[in-house]
Amino acid sequence: MTTKETSQENHVTGATIWLTGLPSAGKTTIAYELAGRLRGEGHRVEVLDGDEIREFLSAGLGFGREDRHTNVQRIGFVSELLASNGVKVLVPVIAPYEDSREAVRKRHRSEGTPYVEVHVATPVDVCSVRDVKGLYAKQAAGELSGLTGVDDPYDEPRNPDLRIESQNQTVQESAAQLHALLTERGLA
Numbered sequence: 324m325t326t327k328e329t330s331q332e333n334h335v336t337g338a339t340i341w342l343t344g345l346p347s348a349g350k351t352t353i354a355y356e357l358a359g360r361l362r363g364e365g366h367r368v369e370v371l372d373g374d375e376i377r378e379f380l381s382a383g384l385g386f387g388r389e390d391r392h393t394n395v396q397r398i399g400f401v402s403e404l405l406a407s408n409g410v411k412v413l414v415p416v417i418a419p420y421e422d423s424r425e426a427v428r429k430r431h432r433s434e435g436t437p438y439v440e441v442h443v444a445t446p447v448d449v450c451s452v453r454d455v456k457g458l459y460a461k462q463a464a465g466e467l468s469g470l471t472g473v474d475d476p477y478d479e480p481r482n483p484d485l486r487i488e489s490q491n492q493t494v495q496e497s498a499a500q501l502h503a504l505l506t507e508r509g510l511a
Contacts, residue, residue, distance in 0.1 A: 337367075337406035338510045339399075339431060340501070342415045343424060343480060344443030345472040346458050347450040349489035349497065350415035353443060356498035358413055361511060366411050371398055373416035386469050392423045399427030406436045411510070419471045421478035437510055441501060442483040447472050449490045 340357075342350040351372055358368045376398055377384070384390040395418045402412040418424050424440065431438035450472070451459035461467035462474065469475045480486075485504050487497045505511035 336437065336510055337409040337411060338437035338439060338505070339402040339406045339412045339414060339427075340439045340441060340505070341402070341418065341424065341427065342413065342441045342443050343418045343483075344445060345447055345450045345477060346417065346470065347453040347455045348443040348445035349453075349487075349494065350417075350443045352494050353487065353489065353497045353501065354413040354415040356494050357501055358411075360498060360502055361411050364511065366511070367409055368411045368413065369405055370413045370415070371402055373398075373414075376416070386475075388420065391419060395420075395423040395427060399430055402427075403431050403434055403436050406431070406438075407434055411505075417471050417477070419475070419477045421480070424480070437508070439485070439504065439508070439510070440480055440483045441485045441487060442480045443489055443497075444479070444486050445489045 340354075342354055344350050351370075354370050354372075358370050361368045377394065380397055380401070381394045384394050395416065398414060398416055402414050405412045418427075428438050428440065454460055458467060458470055459473070462470040471477045485501060487500060489497050492500070502511055
């Protein structure tokens with residue numbers, strides 16, 4: 324019996340929920356808020372935080388287009404593997420290129436694993452005020468180049484499953500909006 328059959332037999336539906344957006348858009352904060360809610364409902368949940376992945380799974384990769392693509396594909400592989408085994412996988416990762424995100428979506432589709440793309444569509448001016456990691460300040464001071472959405476491209480999703488404008492609502496409201504979509508799709 325395959326793991327997918329076992330997962331279906333146990334009526335556990337995993338899924339990858341990919342939150343893409345600019346640095347400091349609120350992706351990780353929303354993911355952890357939703358993770359707590361889903362765990363409270365008895366779901367198996369993992370958060371694949373982009374910073375942790377960079378440190379442990381993609382150490383040594385840079386921030387050029389090819390390395391960013393490789394990083395996203397690695398995360399996509401791990402998220403699909405976990406999701407196909409009944410885990411709700413929340414992936415707050417910038418993933419700036421549409422073709423990289425589409426490759427992850429296609430991998431999930433070919434494996435029959437649910438995939439939800441969420442665009443945390445916070446404007447760059449709001450992100451730069453939040454500046455959780457000080458990246459925008461470093462870029463403005465000339466200490467950093469290649470900042471996604473400022474001097475490096477970010478391909479906004481054309482047709483995300485959900486677009487969240489985090490600057491217009493609380494973290495709890497953003498997580499509730501995403502939870503409602505997952506519930507509607509039978510994933511929560």
